Amino acid sequence: MQKIYRQISFISLGVFLIAVFWLFRPHLVNKTIDIYGLNKEKALNEISKEGIANKYVLEALFYIRNAHIKYGEYKFSGIVSPFEVYKKLARGEFLLHKITIPEGFDTYEIAKRLKDDDICSQKAFLKYAQDKSYAKALGLSQDGFEGYLFPDTYFFYKHENPKEIISIMYNTFKKTMKENHLNPTKDDVIIASIVEKEAKFKKDKPLVASVIYNRLQKHMPLQMDSTVVYALKKAGKWNGVLTRKDISIKSPYNTYIVKGLPPTPICNPSINSIKSAMHPAKSDYLYFVNDKKGDLYFNKSLKNHIRQINQLN
Template sequence: MIRWRGWLVPAAVAVALLLGVGALLSGWYGSGPLAKDVTFIVPNGASLGTVAQRLEDKGIVPSAQGFSLRARVFGGGGAIKAGEFAIPAHASAARVLSIISSDDVIRRFVTIPEGMPSIMVQERLMAQPQLTGEVARPEEGSVLPDSYAFDNGESREDVLRRMQAAMSRTVSELWAKRGSGLAVKTPEEAVILASIVEKETGKPQERRMVAGLYSNRLKKGMLLQADPTIIYPITLGKPLGRRILQSEIQAVNGYNTYAMVGLPTGPITNPGRASIEAVLHPASTDALYMVADGTGGHAFAATLEAHNRNVQKWFAIRRARGEL
């Protein structure tokens, strides 16, 4: 006879109990059957039994029933989490439960660069194979360029809504802190002008200067004459891939600022936070003209005569490069 927890039990029964406990422990902490690393998705609201069956179906645990039993006995009461998790090869059942009860969820990201037009935002979302469903081309200027995390199987519409909510929050925040004497009178106008600034310079340090120049032209009732506004109706913001035609410069539409005074009818891309800030806090400048300077930036001028000299310098640079 053997005493166990205050009870006298036959030796055979004691051995059986020890073997049973040993089997439970071995099945819990021993190496699992998974041959290679995989990802595993726990759906929202899934029960332990449902998850256990999915684990067995994926070959991560040998038995759904055994996993459920051991999880209740040894699991410590931790709740499983919804999300996508990385399960390493040969993970024990204990390790599997620890992983799917943790916050170590796989995070996937889709990045929208500053100045990406909405037609390309739509294409980027549709190109993400882990997302589901269709998504329409969003309204131009409604998406905040940034990196957005998403879950495997999430809908494209849900991700887009987060992008648009981020833009709405950002515009509201920045508009509340805007400077005085601005050329733009509404948040919508600020986004339109910011979209032009975004497209007109690749140098971050120039944004406020470009915003100041266009603000000056708006206040004076001058044509903005921004080349990207010619291109937008043709390509919806994608690169044109060739020189602008004279007929396109003269085209009358809601966007071409060579043929109309004031802002376009809407944004020509999705501007980033920095370009919106630049429009709401433009540089104090008398500049009205700009032309490329050969470094990726621009030469600015307050008079047409000074601008023409800058243009001649730019032509000289292009001739030296063999571009003319």
Template sequence: MALRAKGGLIAAAAAFVLLVAGGLFLHGWYGAGPLANNAAFIVPDHSTLGSVAGQLEQQGAISSASGFRLRARLLGGAKPVKAGEFMLPAHSSPARILAILQGSEVIRRLVAVPEGMPSIMVYERLMAQPLLSGPIPMPAEGSILPNSYDFERGESRAAVLGRMQAAMKKTLADLWKKRGPDTVAKTPEEALVLASIVEKETGKPSERPMVAGLYSNRLRKGMLLQADPTIIYPITQGKPLGRRIRQSEIAAVNDYNTYSMVGLPKGPITNPGKESIAAVLHPAKTEALYMVADGSGGHAFAATLEEHNANVAKWFALRKARGDL
């Protein structure tokens, strides 16, 4: 009886030890980790579970790389870790960390291209982004669709630029298929050029079809477009001029200045947004041939020179009252 009781005690003790050991093993996987604060963690391409475990230990996200590897193999499933940058919450358990690294919670950042941003400024914005890598050529004007684009740390600038240009190519093709009968654009390229002028001529979205209609009328009549942004583009490549346009620049003869040439410039003068392209392909039905600022951020439109001169007089009177002149 004594031997049987002693054997029972030993078995119970062994079971208790195994239970405690198992509990500690599971706690080492599901319990809170040592990471004191939220932290970004980068998994390079072609990383293994072993190399990631070492990095996690170095960053203080786990207590033991070897313990993490063992538990991951037994409890973590067979999915590989993914390359990218991830956010690890403070005190994440090893189990939570592995789930994050095996999932799709990659940190994504945004680079914004506003409507009407010329390519030289898009180039500068991409080159100034320290989390991107590699060089890019100067993008062709009008080749980028204004939008916000996400990227991962370490991604190539060429890849991000490629998405911007693919978006413009697709958007232009889709809009061209749905063009209306009143558009003066004979090709998608002409639509892009005219849209770039519309984009730069008005900052008021509701005016875009009207401005497109006005310039369409001028093109049909063989009139000079006389769009001020086409004077500025050869001087600054689309950046703000920062001063008034000079008479010599108004008279300059080049492939862009629509004060000295009939028809469209040889290429876009900025990267127009989707709405400006759509406006050119579906212009407002209007008799307007002239426009001038109206003091409210928009324009006053006129079908005759007499009406236009009256609108100009009102604009000058308003500017004088404001002390602008």
């Protein structure tokens, strides 16, 4: 009788070990899953339904180790065991997305890019990017972060905290300035942002900067179209086409009606634009106009400027 019991015990143990092996076996997966906003039960159900790992095994691992799921987007690929799935979920090893912010993007364009790529809410990003108190908390004395969100390629998580994104981009600005031995003033960054928007090609940037300085020195309004576009964006009136009527908009950013520099930068400039603002070309130019390709033509007098416009048209 004891022999029979012993045999049954061995069989039971064998079945148990096979079951454990089956449940904990590594297997090939290639899945991306987003469990952000789900509760634990629904998250584990989704993971199990996608064939990534058995939900009961994961439940047991989280219970035994007294750990918690970090909710977000994950990618599982290759030969993966339930324990590896558990570790990833417990550590919050979220999937990173490559996001490129082009030179000259303003906060509105950055917010839309982040929304389109499902990184964060457009509204939430703009809220903090234009928040004076948050800017002050990070050591920036202006209304928001315009001009200081450095254009670069970044890696962000889906559902990333917009404050974290802003902090990373602002720190990239500071790091880049330090690496290039630059210490731009607030006015330098404002001028650089106008240069960025007005000059398509690197060769024209120092001359555009010189025009800005020359007009400031003569107490002339800058009359830069790019500042009007930004004023329209701030007012929620920009439709993609600048008209003659638009240059009469009442705004501290409208450099057709307000002399001097706008109160903040109008975009986030490149390193070349910042260098041009800090080291402008020496010229007597007061005017410039662009052709259809984006090349700029500079003039010292209004008469020659008008003649140039007529020639290009």
